[in-house]
Amino acid sequence: MRPGQARRRGWGLAMAAAAAVAVTGALTPVASSATGTADANPTACANRVNNTPQKLVDCVTQTDLWAHMVKFQQIADANPGADGHPSRNSGEPGYKASADYVASVMKAAGYDVTLQEYKFHYTSFVGTPVMHEDSPTPHSFALVTDFNPASVAGSASAKVQPAAGIVVPATPTPSSASGCAASDFAGFVAGNIALIQRGTCTFAQKVANAQAAGASAAVIFNEGNPGRTNAFSGSLAGTEHIPVLFTSYAVGTQLLSQYVPGSGPTLTVNVQVIDDPNRSDWNVIADSKGGDPNNILVVDAHLDAIFGAGMLDNASGSATILDIAQQLKNTSPRNKLRFIWFGGEELGLLGSRFYVNTLPAAELAKIKFDLDADVTATPNYVAGVLDPKDGVTLFGRGPGTPMPSSIWAPSAIGRDFGIDYLNSIGKNHILFSADGTDAFSFQQAGVPASGVLTGQDCCKLASDVALFGGSEGNFEGTVPGDDGGCVDNPFRWCDNLSNNDPTVLTWMSKTFANMVGHMAFDTQVFNAPKPGTGHAKKAPQGPKNALTS
Numbered sequence: 001m002r003p004g005q006a007r008r009r010g011w012g013l014a015m016a017a018a019a020a021v022a023v024t025g026a027l028t029p030v031a032s033s034a035t036g037t038a039d040a041n042p043t044a045c046a047n048r049v050n051n052t053p054q055k056l057v058d059c060v061t062q063t064d065l066w067a068h069m070v071k072f073q074q075i076a077d078a079n080p081g082a083d084g085h086p087s088r089n090s091g092e093p094g095y096k097a098s099a100d101y102v103a104s105v106m107k108a109a110g111y112d113v114t115l116q117e118y119k120f121h122y123t124s125f126v127g128t129p130v131m132h133e134d135s136p137t138p139h140s141f142a143l144v145t146d147f148n149p150a151s152v153a154g155s156a157s158a159k160v161q162p163a164a165g166i167v168v169p170a171t172p173t174p175s176s177a178s179g180c181a182a183s184d185f186a187g188f189v190a191g192n193i194a195l196i197q198r199g200t201c202t203f204a205q206k207v208a209n210a211q212a213a214g215a216s217a218a219v220i221f222n223e224g225n226p227g228r229t230n231a232f233s234g235s236l237a238g239t240e241h242i243p244v245l246f247t248s249y250a251v252g253t254q255l256l257s258q259y260v261p262g263s264g265p266t267l268t269v270n271v272q273v274i275d276d277p278n279r280s281d282w283n284v285i286a287d288s289k290g291g292d293p294n295n296i297l298v299v300d301a302h303l304d305a306i307f308g309a310g311m312l313d314n315a316s317g318s319a320t321i322l323d324i325a326q327q328l329k330n331t332s333p334r335n336k337l338r339f340i341w342f343g344g345e346e347l348g349l350l351g352s353r354f355y356v357n358t359l360p361a362a363e364l365a366k367i368k369f370d371l372d373a374d375v376t377a378t379p380n381y382v383a384g385v386l387d388p389k390d391g392v393t394l395f396g397r398g399p400g401t402p403m404p405s406s407i408w409a410p411s412a413i414g415r416d417f418g419i420d421y422l423n424s425i426g427k428n429h430i431l432f433s434a435d436g437t438d439a440f441s442f443q444q445a446g447v448p449a450s451g452v453l454t455g456q457d458c459c460k461l462a463s464d465v466a467l468f469g470g471s472e473g474n475f476e477g478t479v480p481g482d483d484g485g486c487v488d489n490p491f492r493w494c495d496n497l498s499n500n501d502p503t504v505l506t507w508m509s510k511t512f513a514n515m516v517g518h519m520a521f522d523t524q525v526f527n528a529p530k531p532g533t534g535h536a537k538k539a540p541q542g543p544k545n546a547l548t549s
Contacts, residue, residue: 001302001313001314001345001374001375001394001436001437001453001456001487002345002346002347002348002349002436002437003394003395003436003457003488040058040059040061042061042063042064044059045058045059045061045327047330048330049330049331050327050328050330050331050517051331051332051333051521052517052521053417053513053514053517053518053521054517055517056324056327056328056513056514056516056517057421057510057513057514057517059327060323060324060327060506060509060510060513061323061506062502062503062505062506064323064326065319065320065323065502065505065506065509066319066502066505068315068318068319068322068323069311069315069316069319069377069497069500069502069505070497071101072088072098072101072309072310072311072315072318072319073309073311073315073496073497075088075094075097075098075101076088076094076305076309076310076311077309078094078097079092079093079094079097080094081093081094081124082124082125082126082127082274083124083125083126083127083128084127084128085493086309087305087309088303088304088305088309088310088315089124089304089305089306089310089346090120090122090281090304090343090344090346090347090350090351091120091122091124091276091279091280091281092124094305094309095281095282095303095304095305095343096282098303098318099115099282099284099303099341099343102284102286102303102318102322102341103115103284103286105322105326106284106286106322106325106339109325109326109329110289110329111286111287111288111289111325111329111339112286112287112288112289113284113285113286113287114284114285114286115282115283115284115285116282116283116284116285116354116355117280117281117282118280118281118282118283118343118344118350118351118354119278119279119280119281120279120281120344120347120350121275121276121277121278121279122274122275122276122277122279123151123273123274123275123276124273124274125149125151125271125272125273125274126272126273126274127272128143128491129143129149129245129269129270129271129272130268130269130270130271131146131147131149131219131245131247131267131268131269132267132268132269133255133265133266133267134157134265134266134267134268135264135265135266136258136264136265137258137265141247141251143491144231144489144490144491144492145231145248146231146247146248146251147219147231147245147246147247147248147251148231148232148233148245148246148247148490149243149244149245149246149271150233150234150236150240150243150244150245150246150271151273152236152240152241152242152243152244152271152273153243153271153272153273153275154216154217154241154242154243154269154271155243155268155269155270155271155272156193156216156217156242156243156267156268156269157266157267157268157269158191158192158193158216158217158266158267159189159192159193159262159263159264159265159266160192160193160195160219160255160258160259160264160265160266160267161188161189161192161193161194161195161259162178162194162195162196162256162259163178163179163184163185163188163194163195163196163197163206163209163210164178164183164184164185164186165177165178165179165180165181165184165197166178166195166196166197166256167197167199167223168197168224168253168256169224170223170224170225170228170249171225172225172226173225174199174200174223174225174228175199175200176197176198176199176200176223177199177200177201178196178197178198178199178206179194179196179197179201179205179206179209179210179220180199180200180201180205180206180209181209182209182212182213184209185209185210185212185213185215188210188213188214188215189214190213190214190215191214191215191216192214192215192216193215193216193217193218193219193267193269194210194213194215194217194218194219195219195221195252195255195256195259196210196218196219196220196221197220197221197223197252198220198221198222198223198228198232198234199223202235203220203234203235203236203244203246204235204236204237204240206218206220207220207236207237207240207242207244208237208240210242211240211241211242215242216242217242217243217244217245217267217269218242218243218244218245219244219245219247219252219255219267219269220234220244220245220246220247221246221247221248221249221251221252221253221255222246222247222248222249222252223249224249224253228249229248229249229250230248230249231246231247231248231251232246232248233246234246243269243270243271245269245271255267281304281343281344281350281351282343282351283340283341283342283343283351283352283354283355284303284340284341285338285339285340285355286325286338286339286340287336287337287338287339288328288332288333288336288337288338289332290331290332290333290336291332291333291334291335291336291337291520292334292335292336292523293336293366294366295334295335295336295366295368295523295526296335296336296337296338296366296367296368297333297335297336297337297338297367297368297369297370297371297516297519297520298338298339298340298367298369298370298371298442298447299321299324299325299337299338299339299340299370299371299373299516300321300339300340300341300342300352300370300371300372300373300438300439301314301317301318301320301321301341301342301372301373301374301438302314302317302318302341302342302343302344302345302346302351302352302374302437302438303318303341303342303343304342304343304344304345304346304347304351305346305495306346306347306487306488307486307487307488307489307490307491307492307493307495308486308487308492308493308494308495308496309493309495309496309497310346310495311495311496311497311499311500312375312377312378312456312476312486312487312495312499312500313346313374313375313456313487313488313495314345314373314374314375315500316373316375316376316377316500316505317372317373317374317375317376318341318373319376319505319509320373320376320505320508320509320512321339321341321373321512322339323509324509324512324513324516325337325339327513328516328520331520333520333521334520334521334522334523335368335519335520335521335522335523335525335526337516337520338367340352340355342355342438345374345437345438349438349440349441351438352438352440352441352442353441355441356441356442356444356445356447364445364447367442367447368447368448368526369410369413369414369447369448369449369519369526370439370442370443370447370448370449370450370451371414371439371449371450371451371512371515371516371519372386372434372437372438372439372442372449372450372451372452373451373452373509373512374436374437374438374439374451374452374453375453375454375455375456376452376453376454376504376505376508376509376512377454377500377501377502377504377505377508378454378455378456378475378476378500378501378504379475379476379479379499379500379501379504380455380460380470380471380473380474380475380476380479380480381454381455381468381470381475381501381504381508382430382453382454382455382460382464382467382468382475383422383427383428383429383430383452383454383468383508383511384429384430384431384432384452384453384454384455385415385418385419385422385429385430385431385432385450385451385452385453386411386415386431386432386433386434386437386439386449386450386451386452386453387411387412387415387431387432387433387450388400388403388407388408388411388433388434388443388448388449389403389405389408389411389412390431391431391432391433391434392430392431392432392433393432393433393435393436394432394435394436394453394455394456395436395457397461399433400432400433400434400435401433401434401435401440403434403443403444404443404446406446407443407446407447407448407449410448410526411443411448411449411450412450413448413519413525414448414449414450414515414518414519415431415450417514417515417518417519418450418452418511418512418514418515420514421510421511421514421515422511425507427468427507428467428468430464430467432453434449434451437451437453439451450515451512452508452511452512452515454475454504454508455475455476456475456476456485456487456488457474457475457476457484457485457487457488457489458473458474458475458482458483458484458485459472459473459474459475459482460472460473460474460475476495476499477489477492477494477499486499487499
């Protein structure tokens with residue numbers, strides 16, 4: 001899942017990421033604090049026709065789901081990206097290997113499979129960015145903790161020279177205009193590394209002035225006011241040609257205290273980047289051989305990763321729909337099923353937008369519903385169900401992006417099948433908007449959609465704990481903790497197999513299977529909101545909904 005419609009990605013890079021868990025150590029599911037249903041008999045499931053929701057739900061098993069998860073981890077481990085770490089990021093070998101794996105499984109299950117290619121602007125760090133103090137106190141600064149690099153390639157070994165306008169100690173409120181005027185670089189020695197304080201004007205303006213003064217690199221340190229002390233990331237204009245590092249206030253003031261005109265301190269910085277404006281990526285599309293081709297149910301998940309092997313986000317959702325598709329292989333659904341694994345979701349819903357925007361209007365009209373599985377195995381979970389009318393955003397919990405009112409009632413049909421199952425196993429739910437998920441692309445196009453989501457990053461709220469247990473703070477990664485988790489934080493490389501709870505994966509996949517099963521086998525369900533037709537549902541009864549209690 002991508003946090004927000006403007007990708008909160010730090011550097012905007014499709015960077016390669018790492019999986020720190022060895023495959024041999026990843027084969028055993030981690031311990032779970034959640035409860036779920038027992039696995040069904042695998043032999044029976046492999047041979048029977050799962051043509052009812054209950055049969056389908058019974059055959060979605062932890063063993064099968066986890067086998068797919070292990071495979072995705074193995075793919076990441078076997079395919080390092082440009083930074084040298086295992087990766088399943090869009091535009092990299094690990095993503096293509098993931099797509100090929102899904103395609104092979106779906107072909108073996110009897111689906112008609114196509115790989116839909118599209119192009120996108122790919123960037124990635126090469127190797128690991130470096131910030132090292134050479135003198136007077138030689139040491140290396142730590143990524144994330146001490147500094148974050150901008151996506152501008154370059155290297156420099158030079159003396160540090162502060163720009164004018166630095167305010168140290170910081171005032172209680174922002175007041176520094178360091179580097180905002182060309183005059184702040186009066187007397188700057190060309191080739192030196194500019195030390196600049198955050199504040200007042202844009203980072204692009206500060207760097208432009210540093211470049212004009214002949215700086216070989218720019219180090220911008222946080223201002224030091226409350227909430228502005230840690231290493232951070234800033235946006236640039238995209239026209240910069242010197243490396244830019246964003247550091248903590250502590251690092252900046254340390255360098256400032258060491259400054260002696262004409263003698264240092266001295267730093268070595270090195271940031272290498274690949275920039276490819278025409279990189280290939282793929283959506284994997286698998287159609288059932290049976291079912292009404294004028295009534296299509298799309299079942300989707302995004303296949304790409306970001307800042308890691310992407311095992312929670314979103315190998316988990318990819319495994320969910322892959323297992324469901326396999327369990328439906330012997331059936332002939334009444335509504336045609338189209339399983340899609342989208343690429344580029346983490347970069348801005350690239351794959352789903354391409355699919356929806358290039359589909360002829362007549363073909364789009366045949367898609368009657370979309371179900372999206374985006375993050376289904378969160379250790380410190382919430383049980384989220386997507387709803388375009390009443391759903392709130394995961395990040396911030398404000399109202400979701402407004403969607404056409406015409407999809408509100410039909411979207412509630414799929415939503416309620418998810419809520420029904422959660423109620424049946426004694427679990428509460430919360431309604432989320434589709435913001436940041438591929439369901440967003442369908443809803444914007446007027447296609448009713450729902451789906452499931454168990455949370456990522458930070459922060460789980462006290463109200464969530466009241467509904468689902470667990471702890472406030474990180475949904476995943478260090479739990480309890482509040483450092484933001486593994487998924488959307490670069491250079492941590494910790495969204496590995498161990499970042500998933502297999503029991504949560506199982507019961508949430510069963511929840512999603514209940515939604516798919518009802519929508520696949522009921523010819524009336526797409527007409528349910530129409531007066532006097534279909535299966536209009538009563539208000540669900542059961543555990544609490546976070547929006548109504």
